[in-house]
Amino acid sequence: MPERPRLTPEMADVRRAVRELLASVAEPGELVLVGLSGGADSLALAAATAFEAPKLGLRAGAVIVDHGLQAGSADVAARAAEQARALELDPVVIRPVEVIAADGPEADARTARYAALEAVRTEVGATWVLLAHTLDDQAETVLLGLTRGAGATSLAGMAPVTGTLLRPLLGIRRAQTVAACAGAQLEVWSDPHNEDSAYTRVRIRREVLPLLERELGPGVAEALTRTADQLRDDTAVLDALAAEILPQVTLGLLGEHGSALAGLDVAALAAQPDAVRNRVLRLTALNVFGVSLSAAHTASIARLITDWHGQGEIHLPGIRVERNGSQLEFRAAPQSTS
16 A cells, blocks of 8 residues: 655645635635646646645635647646646646747746636636745746846746736745755656746746855845835735726727827826826736837836927837827827738
């Protein structure tokens, strides 16, 4: 008779993290899905969810996204599904996807993955999808944002709850998930991409963070995640202020020859602090046109308010922005006919 896996301190920590987040957002009877790759992080999450969800009156399943980017990816997906079923997760869905080249390999795979997770969630009637991002992933995200000069929103990292996505392991180290899987006798798949230094995130993980830990002492990853937590709290307040102010500075939303036009009051925007003003500009672009502005794009629009000297229309991906007297006008960019 095979030895029954023992409950290790690491798996106990993972279970506790899953239990606390699910208990705070999920209602009895709901179906939750674990995004499962077969790696240590997602396997530990799957095992913990399989144990904790029924105790909370929840049903739990898994979705495995096969990106098809590596030889044998279908076999990896099948093995992950096999382990999910052994954990008594149900339903277990394997979803092959096509990764379309657009913004780089990592971003393109992420876009395809998130679209697939949402599609499966809707198809099976699940309320939540659990993702296995750890404290280490959060630290890497913050450090990556720092190197790119990102704003506070990016440095705030990943939130435990984003729409229908849950990240219960943001306080769990990657070493804990590896130990949890070993104790639970789970077969972990090691993604070769996680060892490829061609990826910036891999270099941060394998070279930069260890260097910082050696030179500055232990606790760098935890400090970075605490920074993200603090910035996320501040960002939530500023975002709420911007959402409250947006209707007050909006002069009108019109249709011009079938295209959207948003007008904002320049004087009212000029009276706002930079942090709030920039968020109002980003909200306008996102809410009206579905366009996400970068920090550089936002700064170029803000100059039409704070550094106006007659400059002309700004052309950005998806929108055009110009100052017309006391009004800042956003228009949808013409669709290319080529």
